[in-house]
Amino acid sequence: MYSKILILRFPREVAHKPIVCHLVKDYDLMFNILNAQVLPRKEGILVLELYGEKKNFKSGVSFLKDQGVKVTNADQEVKRLEERCTHCGACTAVCPTGALHIRRPEMRVEFEEQKCSVCELCITACPTRAMRIRPTNKMFFE
Secondary structure (H helix, E strand, C coil): CEEEEEEEEECCCCCCCCCCHHHHHHHCCEEEEEEEECCCCCCEEEEEEEEECHHHHHHHHHHHHHCCCEEEECCEEEEECCCCCCCCCHHHHHCCCCCEEEECCCCEEEECHHHCCCCCHHHHHCCCCCEEEEECCCCCCC
16 A cells, blocks of 8 residues: 655635545545645645555546646655766656756756655665665654
8 A cells, every 4th residue: 555645725716616526436546634824815724645456546646636726745755966976867757747867968867856756666776875864854744
């Protein structure tokens, strides 16, 4: 079973829709609501731990994004250890968001952290173990 803590931000245009229930019904996922803040005609924020098979998890998160929900990982982030990176490009082949890409003509791997979805594929792809996962210390609500 796969699980992650996610922060879901619902724009006011979709905050009133029953989107999260489709994760259970259509994607066979379970969730535990850890915190929620929904105000009328305002952005809704939901912090939840999502559980299920990894393929269903990915499909469910894609569904949320297709509905206009901004999905971020609450508990971890990917960091690169620059001194270990040999710029081989193995990580760029598996990165689904383009956060890791090769800058040409220098042939150097660039990492745009703001594009990273923390899918963790680069962690296993990196032969020098330059990519690391670490907990974040972000507050869920201001």
